[in-house]
Amino acid sequence: MNKQNQLAEIDHSGKPYIIYKSKNGFNLFTNFSKKIILNKNNIKNFLRKKYKNNTKNTDLFIGFFGYEILNNLINIKIPRQKNINFPKGIFYKPEKIISLSNNLRYKSDRNSKNSGFKININKKSYTKIFNRFKKKIKKGETYQIKICTKYKTKSKINSLDFFSRLSKTNLAPEAFMIRDKNYSIISCSPENLITKKGSYISTKPIAGTVKKTKALNKIKALNYFKKNLKETKEHNMIVDMERNDLSRICKVRSVKLSKQKIVEEYKDLFHYVSLIKGVLKKDIKNIDIIKAMMPGGSVIGCPKINTLNLLNNQEKVNRNIYTGSFGYIKFNGDMRFNIIIRSILNFKDFSEISVASGVVVDSNAKHEFNENYIKAKALIDLFK
Amino acid sequence: MIYIIDHNDSFTHNVVHQFSLFDKVECDNYNKIDKAKLKKASTIIFSPGPGGPKNYPLTSKIYRKFKGHKKMIGICLGFQQILFCEGANIIEQKKIYHGFQSNIQVINNKSLFRRGQKFKVGRYHSLKLKEPFKKRDFEITMRCLTSKVAMAFENNKDKIYGFQFHPESFLTINGNLLIKKILSA
Numbered sequence: 001m002n003k004q005n006q007l008a009e010i011d012h013s014g015k016p017y018i019i020y021k022s023k024n025g026f027n028l029f030t031n032f033s034k035k036i037i038l039n040k041n042n043i044k045n046f047l048r049k050k051y052k053n054n055t056k057n058t059d060l061f062i063g064f065f066g067y068e069i070l071n072n073l074i075n076i077k078i079p080r081q082k083n084i085n086f087p088k089g090i091f092y093k094p095e096k097i098i099s100l101s102n103n104l105r106y107k108s109d110r111n112s113k114n115s116g117f118k119i120n121i122n123k124k125s126y127t128k129i130f131n132r133f134k135k136k137i138k139k140g141e142t143y144q145i146k147i148c149t150k151y152k153t154k155s156k157i158n159s160l161d162f163f164s165r166l167s168k169t170n171l172a173p174e175a176f177m178i179r180d181k182n183y184s185i186i187s188c189s190p191e192n193l194i195t196k197k198g199s200y201i202s203t204k205p206i207a208g209t210v211k212k213t214k215a216l217n218k219i220k221a222l223n224y225f226k227k228n229l230k231e232t233k234e235h236n237m238i239v240d241m242e243r244n245d246l247s248r249i250c251k252v253r254s255v256k257l258s259k260q261k262i263v264e265e266y267k268d269l270f271h272y273v274s275l276i277k278g279v280l281k282k283d284i285k286n287i288d289i290i291k292a293m294m295p296g297g298s299v300i301g302c303p304k305i306n307t308l309n310l311l312n313n314q315e316k317v318n319r320n321i322y323t324g325s326f327g328y329i330k331f332n333g334d335m336r337f338n339i340i341i342r343s344i345l346n347f348k349d350f351s352e353i354s355v356a357s358g359v360v361v362d363s364n365a366k367h368e369f370n371e372n373y374i375k376a377k378a379l380i381d382l383f384k
Numbered sequence: 385m386i387y388i389i390d391h392n393d394s395f396t397h398n399v400v401h402q403f404s405l406f407d408k409v410e411c412d413n414y415n416k417i418d419k420a421k422l423k424k425a426s427t428i429i430f431s432p433g434p435g436g437p438k439n440y441p442l443t444s445k446i447y448r449k450f451k452g453h454k455k456m457i458g459i460c461l462g463f464q465q466i467l468f469c470e471g472a473n474i475i476e477q478k479k480i481y482h483g484f485q486s487n488i489q490v491i492n493n494k495s496l497f498r499r500g501q502k503f504k505v506g507r508y509h510s511l512k513l514k515e516p517f518k519k520r521d522f523e524i525t526m527r528c529l530t531s532k533v534a535m536a537f538e539n540n541k542d543k544i545y546g547f548q549f550h551p552e553s554f555l556t557i558n559g560n561l562l563i564k565k566i567l568s569a
Contacts, residue, residue, distance in 0.1 A: 140510035
């Protein structure tokens with residue numbers, strides 16, 4: 001049986017499965033023997049647990065941490081919010097992994113339905129929040145903060161159909177999809193937050209994205225970013241913040257900026273990225289790493305703790321998966337996690353898409369509001 | 385031992401790593417300051433952080449207690465905190481510098497650094513020192529070449545130093561040398 005048929009077959013069988021971008025294609029994880037739904041009380045045990053068997057490629061847990069549980073983990077309070085009671089985090093133990101090519105061929109005859117997306121914050125209230133945060137920046141309470149807006153619709157969709165179409169237009173390096181019985185997530189996340197192998201760790205923040213056009217090649221994209229003072233300053237701040245987060249858990253002298261402000265080319269986009277590496281201190285556990293690095297700073301703002309508090313006191317709706325992390329923890333301790341952005345969460349016949357863009361001192365409310373819409377539109381268009 | 389007080393910042397651990405190049409470093413959050421470590425430390429560092437000096441009364445208390453007895457260094461907010469304790473006004477500035485690389489220059493003969501020497505430094509500050517500011521033994525020793533904003537002070541009598549910029553930032557060239565010189569003063 002060829003692999004594409006196998007994919008269709010697993011999908012039709014109704015079995016839960018996960019697809020995650022690999023170096024040369026995708027990996028499909030299925031035949032789950034365990035499913036752990038995380039909450040405030042069990043997450044620490046989950047992260048501290050040690051496993052004896054660690055030689056098989058299925059010796060791992062794969063899944064996600066939502067935004068709220070990452071706040072819980074570092075003792076940051078979230079006031080009461082509107083909540084759809086989506087789980088705070090779920091991890092699965094797969095018994096089977098299938099490797100797939102980049103070309104996910106899948107056709108479904110089931111048409112998707114939706115009732116039209118509605119935004120939770122209109123332009124007027126967005127501008128109000130924006131101006132409030134700008135004042136906070138002037139007072140030095142935060143240096144950069146990302147306002148999140150959420151688009152939501154009643155819907156019925158075929159997740160695999162969406163994901164395969166999305167991967168054709170945007171083959172993102174941290175793309176993933178989860179399909180379980182009562183929910184699904186489709187994501188074209190571009191951003192790796194943690195890659196840990198043995199005692200080596202790296203993070204690859206993105207700050208700055210520009211759409212590819214015929215006139216804009218890689219060299220011109222680099223010039224664009226270099227000349228754009230706002231993008232440059234935002235990026236600088238993220239680099240120092242990620243150096244800081246790694247320095248919490250890494251050996252002195254080991255934290256290095258190994259790629260500084262380079263342009264990476266993807267199918268439709270150029271990203272302005274840096275790569276920061278370090279060597280872990282001896283006594284550091286995975287829970288320490290997750291607490292130091294998550295939620296990923298580039299999608300929150302800076303400094304992290306104060307900015308999280310400002311955001312949480314502002315936001316009326318639970319972020320669910322947005323700005324959480326998806327990835328895996330191998331039983332030998334190695335990890336790979338992304339930042340959950342550019343994602344669709346489908347749950348209880350609703351689809352939601354969250355986006356955020358940054359307030360720094362010289363950004364403009366109208367521009368950032370539109371920027372948010374452009375980011376969401378790429379995903380909303382899948383519903384057509 | 386160097387004791388760093390972390391004012392909840394996302395840059396403090398860069399400071400920790402930088403000072404660790406020269407001595408043993410201990411670092412605690414502002415809410416968990418350890419009296420024994422404070423006492424033991426030969427140098428106390430006030431980290432960068434959000435907000436202004438009025439938000440951190442405990443740091444002001446520590447500064448006043450150890451002034452003249454221990455070497456103290458303030459970075460960004462820490463710089464403002466020390467000057468605030470010395471009677472300065474810390475005010476909002478029209479142009480804000482976050483993630484900004486600036487050229488600064490040593491402008492004072494009483495500095496540990498050679499007058500006229502230039503540095504490229506990283507800046508993350510909303511607030512600044514209101515000038516004129518005059519206080520015995522305190523000298524403004526560095527200024528931004530374009531905005532003229534105060535970037536460093538030295539009090540070589542009491543061994544108190546402050547940087548408005550971030551010596552630990554990747555945007556600061558030769559930040560380690562700056563710190564080394566201050567620590568050996």
